[in-house]
Amino acid sequence: MNSKHTVEERFLRYVQIDTTADPNSTTFPSSMIQKDLGKVLVEELKAIGIKDAYMDEWGYVFGTIPSNTEKEVPTICFCSHMDTAPDCSGTHIKPIVHRNWDGSPIVLPDDSSQVITVEQHPYLRSKIGDDIITASGLTLLGADDKAGVAIIMDLAKQLTDNPSIKHGDIRILFTPDEEIGRGVDKLDMNKLNADYGYTLDGGPLGEIEDETFSADAVKVTIHGISAHPGYAKGKMINAIKIASEFVHELPKDKWSPETTENREGFVHPTSIEGSLEKATVSFIIRDHDTKKLQEYEATLEGLIQRVIEQHPGTRYEFEVTEQYRNMKEVLKDLPFVTDYAVQAMKNAGITPKESIIRGGTDGSRLSFMGLPCPNIFTGEMAIHSKHEYVSVQDMEKAVSTLVELVQIWEQHEK
Structure with a gap:
């Protein structure tokens, strides 16, 4: 040339x-x-x-x-x-x-x-x-x-x-x-x-x-119960604390970017924000096998269900958004x-x-x-x-x- x-x-x-x-x-x-x-x-x-x-x-x-x-x-x-x-x-x-x-x-x-x-x-x-x-x-x-x-x-x-x-x-x-x-x-x-x-x-x-990777995003919204902190005994259920319990339940030796390589997928919390009444945890879900995304998401929803069951009166929303394949x-x-x-x-x-x-x-x-x-x-x-x-x-x-x-x-x- x-x-x-x-x-x-x-x-x-x-x-x-x-x-x-x-x-x-x-x-x-x-x-x-x-x-x-x-x-x-x-x-x-x-x-x-x-x-x-x-x-x-x-x-x-x-x-x-x-x-x-x-x-x-x-x-x-x-x-x-x-x-x-x-x-x-x-x-x-x-x-x-x-x-x-x-x-x-x-x-x-x-x-x-x-x-x-x-x-x-x-x-x-x-x-x-x-x-x-x-x-x-x-x-x-x-x-x-x-x-x-x-x-x-x-x-x-x-x-x-x-x-x-x-x-x-x-x-x-x-x-x-x-x-x-x-x-x-x-x-x-x-x-x-x-x-x-x-x-x-x-x-x-x-x-x-x-x-x-194939990729989804997941947003988990947690609804707590608000009350005046001076008179909250037996009434308040803090959404921030529930969100923290939920994140703590994630596996420590798998599922995460810091514990996976090659074709292994992961479930990765990218942000947590909120207040007493409502908190949101955002995730990205990744795997080279698209079918596994639904498996991860089902397991993740099972975790939040178990946490919510321990706090009667609270509820959650679980929103999945497809990103790419x-x-x-x-x-x-x-x-x-x-x-x-x-x-x-x-x-x-x-x-x-x-x-x-x-x-x-x-x-x-x-x-x-x-x-x-x-x-x-x-x-x-x-x-x-x-x-x-x-x-x-x-x-x-x-x-x-x-x-x-x-x-x-x-x-x-x-």
């Missing part, structure tokens, strides 16, 4: 635009600052030559790299999210490039207590000699998922600069609010108009993921979508690593919306934390993988 990689330069600019999602907001996107990055991306896509690039009212950015082949080829979408997680500050991010990193501890200058070491982050052992980008110690970096955004933007540049690379129509999609589970809530699939897709939101070099349920019938990505990595000189996600991506929901959508590596690591980092070389290899991937799809007509 004649075009020089632009992924590092783009990434360094994008992460400095604050796009933190707001889980407490009722707007869409949840924070209007996400559109600030969307506007930049639209202008840059147009400058590259993507004539139809635009951002819709909801903050989704669309664009098309037109087919340059006479073959009838499926339309492929590459997708990344623009928002960053609210778990750690994403305001005033100062990215730092550690050139030709020598393996020594990386002390982040704005908070010297933040030190990135290979002992804490074993993946870094394989990155000695790479150019490592970190934040400055006060914020996350935003590689999740601006690494993916920069990779797709660099791909667009590579393909428009090199018409000898044959490909079908390629749709670009950048989404808001993935980090708070709303990433495709307002997405119009007719606007997207693609046959198959790939999210660029994975971690280590060579990782390809086509299996995620395991993309494998769709992709198992379309194995070639993952296989092509595996072959693309091999063609690019990368060893593929098929793995599972103990979480979800936009691709989880997109797969069930008619766009089968595995997840490809970007190099983003230690996400949602001040230790977040990414290797420039990993991002460049992701671009090379996508260049190979579009050519593989071009060889397979509809």
